[in-house]
Amino acid sequence: MARIDYQTLLDTALKSVVKDALVHAQFNGLGDGTHFYITFRTRDNGVVLPDFLRIRYPDIMTIVLQYSYNNLHVSEKEFGVQLTFDGRPFFIRVPFSALVEFKDPSVDFMLSFQPKPQNAAADNDMELPLEERPDTVPDPGRVVSLDEFRKNRK
Numbered sequence: 001m002a003r004i005d006y007q008t009l010l011d012t013a014l015k016s017v018v019k020d021a022l023v024h025a026q027f028n029g030l031g032d033g034t035h036f037y038i039t040f041r042t043r044d045n046g047v048v049l050p051d052f053l054r055i056r057y058p059d060i061m062t063i064v065l066q067y068s069y070n071n072l073h074v075s076e077k078e079f080g081v082q083l084t085f086d087g088r089p090f091f092i093r094v095p096f097s098a099l100v101e102f103k104d105p106s107v108d109f110m111l112s113f114q115p116k117p118q119n120a121a122a123d124n125d126m127e128l129p130l131e132e133r134p135d136t137v138p139d140p141g142r143v144v145s146l147d148e149f150r151k152n153r154k
Contacts (some may be wrong), residue, residue, distance in 0.1 A: 035066035044098035
């Protein structure tokens with residue numbers, strides 16, 4: 001019989017608190033000094049960031065939702081938001097599975113998560129995962145010489 005993974009159950013339940021807080025902000029905005037610090041792993045599957053931010057924050061990044069955010073959209077598995085960096089607006093998408101920490105300092109509230117390691121994602125323009133097969137050697141029977149094609153053309 002499989003063991004019950006209580007840490008995963010707890011993380012899932014606590015992430016629903018984050019989701020509900022973000023849904024509240026999506027429809028009602030943030031008021032009374034409320035602001036969210038959201039820390040996430042930038043290389044998890046499904047994270048969408050502009051390339052310059054992924055270079056600047058290769059592993060972990062914290063965003064702040066307070067005054068200048070737009071188009072907050074929350075779904076069952078992720079949230080997306082438009083934030084301004086270097087004076088320009090950019091869209092960021094973060095799956096709840098990538099969360100490391102959520103804080104609302106206005107009420108001294110904080111949640112920490114134990115995200116499971118994932119493979120690097122390719123949700124930006126410059127980084128594509130490479131298939132590494134160091135022990136794979138080409139089959140000599142499948143190698144085709146270009147000289148054979150050149151001879152046939154003459």
